[in-house]
Amino acid sequence: MPNHVTNQVSISGNAESLAKLKAVLFAPGIPDSSDDENVGLVVDFNGLIPMPQSLHIEAGSLTYAMQKWNDIDKNQLAAVLQAKYEALYDNLVEHADGQINWKQDKVSDMEALFRQQPDLAAKCGINLDYGEQIRRNIELYGCPTWYEWSNRHWGTKWNAYHQHIGTLSDTEIYVEFDTAWSPPEPVFAAIVETFPDLQLEARYIDEGGGFAGTFYGEDG
Structure with missing residues (x-):
């Protein structure tokens, strides 16, 4: 069970850029x-x-x-597992003894079995x-599964949840949502980098973990 980090996000700026942001920041769904x-x-x-998708x-x-x-x-004798991988060997x-x-x-014989x-x-x-799937994922994306990837690229374990959609006007967005353990700072940074003419302020607090902060960005 994670600590829930509450994120309060305000974004404002010109209507054209905000419309483009809405197109990528939001997906069809029913908010809480x-x-x-x-x-x-x-x-x-x-x-x-x-x-x-493969993650x-x-x-x-x-x-x-x-x-x-x-x-x-895989060319090593199966007996090597006893010394190096005790739990697997047991x-x-x-x-299969x-x-x-x-x-x-050899280990390759075990794999064939x-x-x-x-x-x-x-x-x-x-x-x-x-x-084989996690091997390919590591080669392609540097991570074996969704868990490692989301922590690395979103800065948090899961996607946004416990969502409240406040303002969605032509020149302003205000939303609140929770994330697991930490705020999604890479997502905030991506918004600022992709839409440098917009102004973003994200306040976050984890009451269980005892931390809070503000992410602010404009002009890229």
């Missing part, structure tokens, strides 16, 4: 509350900093396990397709 019940829009960070996969203990598996030299001993010759088989027996792989905490 709004001053106009027909607004039908929510803040979506993807419009400014889009998350690649929308499970993030957690499997990510860690398969990153370690991907790092293993799993393999429990579920009778099918592995620890003195002769898991391809043939996906149920056995699952018991051992191995998902080779998932491992």
